[in-house]
Amino acid sequence: xxxxxxxxxxxxDHEDDAQGSQYLSFMxxxxxxxxxxxxxxxxxxxxxxxxxxxxxxxxxxxxxxxxNIVPVYDLRLRFGMPVREYTKETVVIVVRVGxxxxxRSMGLVVDAVSDVLVVQDEQISQTPEFGAAVPTEHxxxxxSAGDDMVMLLDLExxxxxxxxxxxxxx
Amino acid sequence: xxxxxxxxxxxxxxxSFEGLDVMENGLLNMDPGEADPEEINSIFRAAHSIKGxxxxxxxHNISEFTHVMExxxxxxxxxRRPVTADAVNVLLASVDVLREMLTAAQEGVDPDExxxxxxxxxxxxxxxxxxxxxxxxxxxEKAPEVPAAEVQPVGWRIVFRPHQHLxxxxxxxxxxxxxxxxxxELEVVCDISDLPPMSEFEPEDSYxxxxxxxDAPVDKAQIDEIxxxxxxxxxxxxxxxxxxxxxxxQAAPAEGASTxxxxxxxxxxKVAAPPVERRQxxxRRQxxxRRQxGDRRATGAAKKGAGGSSSIRVDTGKIDSLINMxxxxxxxxxxxxxxxxxxxxxxxxxxxxxxAQLERHTRELQESVMQIRMLPISFTFSxxxxxxxxxxxxxxxxxxxxxxxxxxxxxxxxxxxxxxxxVHLVRNSVDHGIEPPEERVAAGKPETGVVHLSAEHRGxxxxxxxxxxxxxxxxxxxxxxxxxxxxxRPEDNLSDKQIFELIFQPGFSTAEQVSDVSGRxxxxxxxxxxxxxxxxxxxxxxxxxxxxxxxxxxxxxxxxLDGQSICIGNETYIVPLVSIIESIQVRPHMVRHVAGKGETxxxxxxxxxxxxxxxxxGIPDARATRIEDGIVVVVEAGGRKCGLFVDDLLxxxxxxxxxxxxxxxxxxxLSGATILGDGSVALILxxxxxxxxxxxxxxxxxxVAMTA
Numbered sequence: 001x002x003x004x005x006x007x008x009x010x011x012x013d014h015e016d017d018a019q020g021s022q023y024l025s026f027m028x029x030x031x032x033x034x035x036x037x038x039x040x041x042x043x044x045x046x047x048x049x050x051x052x053x054x055x056x057x058x059x060x061x062x063x064x065x066x067x068n069i070v071p072v073y074d075l076r077l078r079f080g081m082p083v084r085e086y087t088k089e090t091v092v093i094v095v096r097v098g099x100x101x102x103x104r105s106m107g108l109v110v111d112a113v114s115d116v117l118v119v120q121d122e123q124i125s126q127t128p129e130f131g132a133a134v135p136t137e138h139x140x141x142x143x144s145a146g147d148d149m150v151m152l153l154d155l156e157x158x159x160x161x162x163x164x165x166x167x168x169x170x
Numbered sequence: 171x172x173x174x175x176x177x178x179x180x181x182x183x184x185x186s187f188e189g190l191d192v193m194e195n196g197l198l199n200m201d202p203g204e205a206d207p208e209e210i211n212s213i214f215r216a217a218h219s220i221k222g223x224x225x226x227x228x229x230h231n232i233s234e235f236t237h238v239m240e241x242x243x244x245x246x247x248x249x250r251r252p253v254t255a256d257a258v259n260v261l262l263a264s265v266d267v268l269r270e271m272l273t274a275a276q277e278g279v280d281p282d283e284x285x286x287x288x289x290x291x292x293x294x295x296x297x298x299x300x301x302x303x304x305x306x307x308x309x310x311e312k313a314p315e316v317p318a319a320e321v322q323p324v325g326w327r328i329v330f331r332p333h334q335h336l337x338x339x340x341x342x343x344x345x346x347x348x349x350x351x352x353x354x355e356l357e358v359v360c361d362i363s364d365l366p367p368m369s370e371f372e373p374e375d376s377y378x379x380x381x382x383x384x385d386a387p388v389d390k391a392q393i394d395e396i397x398x399x400x401x402x403x404x405x406x407x408x409x410x411x412x413x414x415x416x417x418x419x420q421a422a423p424a425e426g427a428s429t430x431x432x433x434x435x436x437x438x439x440k441v442a443a444p445p446v447e448r449r450q451x452x453x454r455r456q457x458x459x460r461r462q463x464g465d466r467r468a469t470g471a472a473k474k475g476a477g478g479s480s481s482i483r484v485d486t487g488k489i490d491s492l493i494n495m496x497x498x499x500x501x502x503x504x505x506x507x508x509x510x511x512x513x514x515x516x517x518x519x520x521x522x523x524x525x526a527q528l529e530r531h532t533r534e535l536q537e538s539v540m541q542i543r544m545l546p547i548s549f550t551f552s553x554x555x556x557x558x559x560x561x562x563x564x565x566x567x568x569x570x571x572x573x574x575x576x577x578x579x580x581x582x583x584x585x586x587x588x589x590x591x592x593v594h595l596v597r598n599s600v601d602h603g604i605e606p607p608e609e610r611v612a613a614g615k616p617e618t619g620v621v622h623l624s625a626e627h628r629g630x631x632x633x634x635x636x637x638x639x640x641x642x643x644x645x646x647x648x649x650x651x652x653x654x655x656x657x658x659r660p661e662d663n664l665s666d667k668q669i670f671e672l673i674f675q676p677g678f679s680t681a682e683q684v685s686d687v688s689g690r691x692x693x694x695x696x697x698x699x700x701x702x703x704x705x706x707x708x709x710x711x712x713x714x715x716x717x718x719x720x721x722x723x724x725x726x727x728x729x730x731l732d733g734q735s736i737c738i739g740n741e742t743y744i745v746p747l748v749s750i751i752e753s754i755q756v757r758p759h760m761v762r763h764v765a766g767k768g769e770t771x772x773x774x775x776x777x778x779x780x781x782x783x784x785x786x787x788g789i790p791d792a793r794a795t796r797i798e799d800g801i802v803v804v805v806e807a808g809g810r811k812c813g814l815f816v817d818d819l820l821x822x823x824x825x826x827x828x829x830x831x832x833x834x835x836x837x838x839x840l841s842g843a844t845i846l847g848d849g850s851v852a853l854i855l856x857x858x859x860x861x862x863x864x865x866x867x868x869x870x871x872x873x874v875a876m877t878a
Binding site: 048049050053054055059061064067068069071105106 | 851
């Protein structure tokens with residue numbers, strides 16, 4: 001799947017910064033995922049959110065982010081992974097999606113944050129087809145970090161699929 | 171003038187720059203040959219405000235320059251001069267020069283005189299360029315600043331010749347003369363040579379003119395100021411009387427004014443009135459007329475300022491409470507400071523207490539600051555009674571204006587921007603909607619039409635409704651017009667809503683007669699644009715013969731509502747206090763089941779459905795599942811009532827409404843969220859939404875939900 005994808009840890013290969021994009025990687029049920037670091041607004045420890053009635057289970061609720069009401073999604077539940085008790089390592093990555101007026105913030109509950117990676121754009125490989133069993137529509141590419149494979153999350157599609165009842169609202 | 175005018179300079183500059191922008195945009199939009207009179211008018215008005223303001227504040231070079239522009243614009247406005255590309259270009263260049271002059275004045279540096287003179291010559295070239303132009307008369311041109319700068323005059327000779335229509339503009343020459351007399355000793359000579367024979371005498375016209383001699387070394391600006399309100403309705407010239415009898419009479423007007431200053435009296439033509447002696451009035455009382463004029467200006471300024479969003483009018487009560495809170499905050503802070511000086515563990519209790527106090531004050535302060543931006547919508551509504559009254563008089567209709575929800579608080583931005591669209595819509599209702607009395611009687615309706623203006627918080631929005639019981643929209647006429655204009659095809663099968671949408675198209679009007687009230691087809695598109703700019707939506711609902719309802723929905727970005735906190739299980743929700751009628755404990759024997767399913771209870775004469783909140787919201791750990799364990803909150807919305815079954819009531823508080831839609835989306839049954847004192851989020855119930863949910867989920871029969 002990865003034919004010579006060059007990937008290095010930040011700080012070891014500064015000259016690559018110019019061409020590569022930085023990604024924040026995190027763990028989810030033993031797998032490594034990453035989101036573009038430009039999308040990341042902040043990383044917070046898990047704190048109880050206010051449940052919103054009649055919404056999908058993966059919406060853990062909404063939190064107060066300095067006066068803004070921000071929804072928090074549990075990515076394990078979102079991807080149909082086994083539920084795990086939240087620990088002190090459980091964090092919420094707050095990301096921004098969309099542009100301009102459409103810009104929205106959302107929080108993603110993940111097991112732990114791992115690293116900041118620099119990935120060359122041309123060295124991201126396509127997501128292979130796994131068939132219908134594994135949901136891949138929110139993965140926009142694969143890269144490798146050392147021996148591990150990193151799945152790059154497509155936040156736009158994730159946000160589109162989770163944006164509540166907006167479409168069917170009156 | 172004892173008031174320091176300098177403090178108003180900044181406002182003047184801001185206003186003037188805004189005016190310049192208006193002029194510039196207007197000029198740019200103007201097509202040579204066929205100019206929109208409204209456009210010229212707005213340019214003219216902007217120029218006029220700049221002229222007036224600069225005169226008042228003593229920037230005479232600016233007012234003189236603007237005056238020339240104004241003259242040119244005035245002729246274009248009256249159609250006496252065609253709008254040529256050349257003239258527009260010269261005017262545009264003049265706007266640039268004017269801007270430079272204003273900037274120079276603002277920075278306190280000398281303007282580029284050469285450039286001004288050059289541009290002025292350009293303007294005068296255009297002015298004199300056409301033959302069809304009547305000589306430009308208003309002799310308001312000030313004499314070049316020579317006298318003020320070099321020799322302080324000992325007095326002034328003033329020639330005041332009102333135009334015939336002066337009295338009809340509501341100005342009183344006597345008042346003006348009195349006001350001048352307040353400045354110092356005044357000698358008045360009246361010229362009655364223009365008086366017509368009695369048979370031709372028009373009582374409403376002004377035939378007199380005056381020559382005044384003011385023996386006081388006042389500033390010319392003071393005299394100019396007195397004439398400011400009539401300068402377009404009279405000819406006047408002010409000539410300084412220089413000391414040592416060396417009365418160098420200066421020809422006042424620069425460009426062929428019709429009022430040459432008489433060098434000597436012509437006794438045979440004039441009846442000299444005895445000189446009116448006036449003692450100098452030590453306490454120069456303000457003339458009420460002038461003050462009124464001043465107020466008019468002030469309103470104008472306020473209106474203009476609205477566009478710039480630079481200032482806000484705040485209830486002093488709100489400010490006082492802010493100051494109080496800041497005071498308390500300072501006290502708390504100093505108390506904590508002292509505590510920190512020599513802290514030991516035995517003072518922990520006091521520290522905690524202090525911190526709690528600090529937290530509370532900060533929160534209160536935050537709330538009060540938020541409150542400042544919120545204004546009751548009555549700010550906007552208050553103008554309508556007058557508007558409707560005047561319009562109905564004018565149109566010979568009988569109309570009653572009802573208003574409700576005036577105290578609904580909305581964001582300042584909304585207040586500012588919603589005014590004009592609302593005026594337009596109300597005018598439409600009055601002009602097109604409500605029929606004349608005869609027609610109403612013929613249609614079997616009460617003679618007096620009703621226009622209902624209401625505002626309320628609904629479902630996370632502010633909803634403003636303009637409802638009339640008039641003739642409604644002429645669906646077929648609109649459709650026909652739409653087809654004519656090629657907006658829709660005849661074969662299109664359109665719903666009523668889609669047809670009504672057509673009236674939002676630019677230039678769309680079905681009014682048979684264009685009145686000066688409405689019907690020019692300028693408007694609904696602008697109305698919609700304004701509302702869209704606020705992030706809102708507008709909808710029309712109409713039934714022919716019965717009336718129309720226009721609904722404007724605006725988002726609540728920062729609205730505040732009084733809420734009742736309730737708890738269900740571990741969750742806290744806010745119920746808008748306005749929807750709550752009462753809260754009662756229901757005993758099991760009061761409950762009846764309808765069709766074996768829906769629970770209702772009897773409250774006085776009504777049967778109300780019970781909505782178990784923990785069921786419709788799927789709350790797992792509700793404490794109260796038996797009806798006697800919890801509390802039923804009776805709420806009303808849209809004419810329907812129901813009882814919300816909850817665990818307990820907590821407190822009442824004002825909450826700031828936060829949007830759920832900004833980052834997530836709409837959720838049925840919720841109108842938004844708020845942040846509680848402890849920083850956690852509580853959701854606000856949308857009562858109509860809750861009722862809908864209840865109907866869907868529990869299959870509650872509609873007939874029960876619709877209680878009598």
